[in-house]
Amino acid sequence: MSNTITINGETVTIESDESMPLLWYLRDTLSMKGTKFGCGRGLCGACTVHVDGRAVRSCLTPVSSAFGKSVTTIEGLSEDGSHPLQLAWLKHNVPQCGYCQAGQIMAAADFLSQNPSPTAEEIDSAMSGNICRCGTYVRIRKAVADAADQMEKADG
Ligand code: FES
Numbered sequence: 001m002s003n004t005i006t007i008n009g010e011t012v013t014i015e016s017d018e019s020m021p022l023l024w025y026l027r028d029t030l031s032m033k034g035t036k037f038g039c040g041r042g043l044c045g046a047c048t049v050h051v052d053g054r055a056v057r058s059c060l061t062p063v064s065s066a067f068g069k070s071v072t073t074i075e076g077l078s079e080d081g082s083h084p085l086q087l088a089w090l091k092h093n094v095p096q097c098g099y100c101q102a103g104q105i106m107a108a109a110d111f112l113s114q115n116p117s118p119t120a121e122e123i124d125s126a127m128s129g130n131i132c133r134c135g136t137y138v139r140i141r142k143a144v145a146d147a148a149d150q151m152e153k154a155d156g
């Protein structure tokens, strides 16, 4: 199997330990600090990125499991911060300390790709694995709902 991963559109060859968590590779090898280390045990969601479009916890994902796949991090969600979720996050002033927010947005992006018109309950349920120590859950729910509306309008 090829030891390459496409990260935000750029193909990289992995020369480090294949069992290294993807989170470590992103942060320590590539110095991409947008993806955060929270618990390191799959419990908080701060490290959420996409592998082939699906949200994964990069602290528990060995780099080898992403070989031949496409990884998207918060830095690559849009080129200029214009993803509807990013705009909704700004509009609703979602972040407080900000630490959990990249993971929140990446989890929400996968969720909306699977459920473009969610109810408030579905949003809460989908986002419940992403912990926010600052308690921004109400604003997260509003922003996800708003982004879903904007995406629906854009799709006509
Ligand atoms: S750091 Fe990965 S789930 Fe908490």
Ligand code: FES
Pocket: 095, 096, 097, 098, 099, 100, 101, 131, 132, 133, 134, 135, 136
């Ligand atoms: S905004 Fe502080 S942990 Fe979520």
